[in-house]
Amino acid sequence: METGERVLCKYAGTQLKGTYITERNGKAVIKLDSGYNIGVLHSTLEVIPKEKPAAPSPKKIEQNEKLPKLSIISTGGTIASKIDYRTGAVTSQFEADDILRAIPGLKDIAHFNAHVPATILSENMTPAIWKTLARTIFDEINSGTEGIIVTHGTDTMAYSAAAVSFMVQTPVPIIFAGSQRSADRPSSDNVMNGMCSAAAALSDLGEVAVVMHATTNDDYCAVHRGTRVRKMHTSRRDAFKSMNIKPLGIVDYPSLDVKLEDSVVRRGENKAALFDNLEENVGLLYFYPGMKPEVISAFSGYKGLVIAGTGLGHTSSACIGAVRDLTKAGTVVVMTSQCLNGRVCDRVYDTGRDLLDAGIIEGEDMLPEVAFVKLMWVLGQEKDTEKVKALMKTDLRGETGRCTPHGL
Amino acid sequence: MDYEDIGLMAGIEIHQQLDTKEKLFCRCPTKLRDVSEKNGEFKRYLRATESEMGEIDRAAKEEMKKQDRIYTYYEYDTTCLVENDEEPPAPMNPEAVELALTMAKMMDMSPVGQVHVMRKLVIDGSNTSGFQRTSLVALNGRIPCIPGGAGIESICLEEEAAQRVEGDLFSLDRLGIPLAEITTAPDMKTPEQVKEVAAYIGMLLRSTGRVKRGIGTIRQDVNISIRGGARVEIKGVQDLNLIDEVVRREILRQQNLLFIRDELIKREASVSDEIFDVTELFKDTGSAILKKAKSILAVRLLGFNGLVGKEIQPGRRLGSEMSDYAKKCGVGGLFHTDELPAYGVSEEEVIKLRGFTNANPGDCVILVADTKKRAQCAIGQILMRAEMAFSGVPEETRKMLEEGSTSYMRPLPGAARMYPETDVLPVDITDEYWEELRIPELITEKEKRFAEEMGLDPALAKNIAYSVRRPLFEIAVSKGVKPNLAARTLYSTLRELKRDGVDTVSLSDADILEIMLAVEAEKAAKEAVPDLLRAVSKGDSVASAIEKIAPSVSEEELSEVVSAVINERIDFVKEQGMRALGPLMGVVMKEMRGRVDGKVISEALKNELKKVL
CATH class of the missing domain: 3.40.50.40 (Rossmann fold)
Structure with a gap:
């Protein structure tokens, strides 16, 4: 039986129609037409040959070319995650376009150029991917982007932000953003983090930063320096904290006003340069x-x-x-x-x-x-x-x- | 009314809170709190997300019309990061799974092989996550309470939503309490049968002795359709006594909507999507609402005159339905010409309005006043609902109003609102597990047994069987308390004390049991039970209450009192002989104030009288 096949489940004296999803612990998981998933014995299922569910058509994202140009570089992570029917757990299989779909407000702020150098859960990050990421960012800067948003899983986001801080000398903001609650839930922090990141990427900042919820409320994001930030909570939205310095600034939500500390490196202070050699031992x-x-x-x-x-x-x-x-x-x-x-x-x-x-x-x-x-x-x-x-x-x-x- | 003739089909969904120690997806207690006890609050936005099939549910889409809604949540020292949607859920509470499956077994259902937890999209703010976790645990059962029985389609184990304090403010104490959702087949053919089935299922659930009791702990949703109408789900019927009335009024509403449909077709009515900005027309109006509005928009419903104002159920018109749809955009409501002039709008203004919009006498004009954005959104909703009038009854989720009429909540949700809960592993239900589940005795069977085997008065047997303290009654009897004493104490005495203003809820089962056991051990007289309970409810320990109110009385002490009473009235005693027993009983009882059982006093008096006479 294949995922998506229409099935009839004869069980408990009833006949229930549904869609075959996957196998879990020896049971067949089917999605009933009521929307509920249940696990049943394979022997209770029959394929309904004629019924084929229509595959959802991916919607096209219309972009406004007159808006300032930003780059979204996606490495995967919760900000762009969706269920994987192989394991039933959340995994990253989105492309950067999906982020625009998940956060519709973004397309009113900027015109996005998207790259997907990796689609990994961030615990699988490697120095080799850092190099690819750094080169992708560097190329985008050279192509004249106003700012960069790197979407990244939160587990190793601080490591990657530090790595990019060292590897890329930048005239424009490079903003790392993610979410602590997966993008497929209505309460996800991805919308606010994504919107605030875009605002930070268009701001006067000239360094690598992490932009995430500052509190448990949906009220403002903190801008953390990429070499001073640490994930300090396993699950809370405001897990990221600046360590040993104050945050570089805040982005208010939903106004998206950016306030930066006087001490930050400003846009244009540095020239673009790439130093992508790493000693991995x-x-x-x-x-x-x-x-x-x-x-x-x-x-x-x-x-x-x-x-x-x-x-x-x-x-x-x-x-x-x-x-x-x-x-x-x-x-x-x-x-x-x-x-x-x-x-x-x-x-x-x-x-x-x-x-x-x-x-x-x-x-x-x-x-x-x-x-x-x-x-x-x-x-x-x-x-x-x-x-x-x-x-x-x-x-x-x-x-x-x-x-x-x-x-x- | 001949319900068969109109093709009435009705089913119910019962939502019952389970009285488990911990919540369904975290280890917090299932304890309700007063908002004054909150120790923090936070604010969040919610938005609709796509199902894993890539669709957005229509009910969620409608909620999204209210833009920029920020919800506030109160937290307590009995809630945690799971309720705050700041921590992944714990595994499903096994106690709740066991209880839900026990209920399933009581209704002759079959468990699913593997329970999968789903997220049901709910973005009205009542769930911090934006969804309610729910799982289908058993299928296809039957209960016998109406002729032919009623089918039970499914039982789902869900988490309770947060309690709305007011507006967009919610309290997190209730969020996550386990909830059993029992869905019947549409087997009920009359309003009375709906009530009977609801009552029967309620009884069945209470028979477990492990469900929450009190207002709001059980809620019924009713699904109704008539031939030619549509399935409508009415939510939140808390009062069982209103359930049949709700059904009757929904039948009436559907019949009237069908009448309006036929009338519209006959009149060749139509909906004009031309929108008129009539703000200027009302700049000097006597209507406060119109006067302060930034923008007033109007649309014409051609041929609708008189139908928008037609009553479809008590207190409700087609106009009320349109108004409910419009309110989804955040507007306060609408005006329609069927009800004007009124509310400060003059006849002259109505004529001007009709003139400005080129409305014929047979047309109805609808007005919405608010910001331009909201008014435009509302007009769109009104036009949509007006179009629906041509097909009769829309499929809807509705909420019950006082008295039993209903208002529109949202479209019936579809399968697209379900998304797998990726953070909870599925739970396998093995055959052995299912076999070992024990079915509790039904309250109706208990009632019979209490009367027949324990010799309780039938009325008392029924009362104690349905009582919250019924489990305690059974424990007490098993420990040697006489059924009559236990039943009277736990039902009658507690009820009388409550009526007198005693805080009986605070009386623990253990304390009440100790008092009853003291009576059985003759450490206190049964007459002293009310006073003892009263004292304990005020904070006394049982031992000290007995010491104060009913210290044990020695035989000598009793016989001294009895002799004294007789001696004081010796002439009366001599004159009446043994007939003096009755009157003297009262005197001695009063003297002993419940410290000695009446029977013992009676014996002592008899003996003493015999000696004197």
Whole structure:
């Protein structure tokens, strides 16, 4: 039996008409004409040969060429997801056009050029796709777009935003947007996030940012710097938070007024440039009490390792020897903190000093994931270890600050 | 009326809240709260989405006409991120599945092999997600209550919607309480049968002892059609006593709409889609509504004169139907020339209006006043409803008004409003599971057993069988409380106390049981039960209430009191002999204030009297 075939279900003394959907745990799933799905034994079904359901015709999206030009680059994710009858779960199989269909208001704001370099759930993101994404963005900038919206699953959106921040030097806004509640539900946050992203993409911003719900209400989105943002909740709409800095601005909804902080990089301040080399032999390790030194040694041969240490930036003393062996062999080891908030300082306690002595670099106020992406990128650009170390401590894309702001 | 002759077909859908410990898709309690207890609120928009087949449901499309509607939700310390639509649902509550399947078994239904949870699109704000989760759990059963029986098409397990506080404000305490939706076949042939079936199913559900009780915990929707008419679903009939009247009034409405259809065809009537801007005509009008409106638009219904104002059921006209459709655009309503001059509109203005729109005497002119955008939307709706009049009765979902008439809510939803709930895994129903489900005794059977086997008075047997405290009654009897004492306490005494203003709802089953057991153990007299319940309802423990009100009385103490009473009235006793027993009973009872059982007092008095005489 094939998906979409019309069937007659003889069960419980009744005859019910429906459409065959799929098989689940040995049962046939059919969609009854009432709209309900039920699972029944295959033996209760008969195909109705003559009845064929008409396939829905995809609607064409009319665009207004007079509006400013924006680019939508879709990588998949919940903002453009729909049910997969193979597993019954939500999956990404949409094209960028579908986003215009899902968020009809977009076509009144801009004229969109769409690209689909990938359709993946974001947990399946790879550095190779980052490279493709960066090149696609770079090409769009060169073709004269006013701004870019990257639709992305939320799980690894912050990693990708950081990666693009380093790989693409941009004169126009590059806005990452997604949704926490799938696009196929009436309450999805995709409409507001999508609309606010478009407004941000047309704004005066000149950097890579993530634009998502700022609160649980449908009231405004926050604009987060791509190298300072983290997903801090598994499911809430306002999961994304700026870490160690204030958000770059807000986009009010439904007015779509954009307010940016004075400190942001403005549109046109930078020229377009692509640096798409990444060193993929880099690891990220979350230290835990009782960690065996072998866990650290397992990264031997890697070009770089970021450790998310405890507190001010520590591993246990027992691990320090393994760290020393790594750095001696040429691995660049960067220390960040599991606290996420605040700055690493390995000069306060003995363990920290011993770690410095073992060759680690303090990751300052960088998020562990950002330090990880940055290290891949820096190692992709620079072979000299001392220069790599210096670059890791230098602010390149707003990922670290000289001062840690108070009041956050 | 000969209902067979008009081809009446009626069925019902019963929605019953289940009294489970936790909600259907989260672990919050199924507890209703007062809005004053809210500890937060948030605001959201909703919009229609396509079904997985790529269509938008017509009912949802209509809701979308009201633009920019933002809904506000109250949250509580008994609600969580699932109600807030901020967390995926938990697996379906097994307790609710078991209860729904038990109900299915009671109605001789067959379970589906695998339960799949669906999302039913509802974007009126009553669900934070924009859909109601629902699942079909069993099919095709039968109940015996009317001649030939009534078919039960399906039972669905759904989540309850949020409670509307007012307007676009909702309270999240109710959202997610499990709800059993039982749909009958259209087997009812008279309004009375509809009522009987509804009552029977209600009884059957209550027999489980695990459904919510009280106002709003059970709701009936009625599906009605007559020959030549159309299927109409009337939602939210909460009062069983009105259900037959609702059916009668819907029959009347459909008959009148068919009459209007025939009349329109005879008159060769038509709908003109020419729209007139008549704002200027009313700039000095005496009608407050028209005067303040930014835009007034008019359309002509050719040949409709007199029919728009025709009453189709008590308090409702064809004009009311058109008005309901128009209100979907956010306007307050409409004016039509069948009812004018009135509401501050003068005769002169009506003549000017008819002149301006070139309306013939046989035409009806309809006016809508609001912003231009809303008025245009409303005019579109009115024209659509006017066109429908030519085919008689539109398929609709309607809501019941007071007294039993109805107003239009939305088109009957179609299959396109169903979308799979991708966040909940299907639940397999095995043969073993189904076999092991035990069917509870029906209340009607209990009633019979309480009367015949326990010797209760038939009226009392019925009352206790239907009572909320019936499960407690059965527990009490099984623990040795005499059926009569248990039934009187749980039905009559509690009812009397409630009438006296005692907060009987707060009395726990455990406390009431303890009091009844104390009586059986002769630690308190049955006469003291009302006072004990009263004290416990005010916060006393049972033990301290017994100590205060009915401390146990020793035999010596009783005989002292009895002797004293007799001695004080010795002349009377000598004169009356054993006949003095009656009058003296009252005196001693009063003295003991319920601390001793009447029977014991009577014995003691008899003995003492015998000694004296």
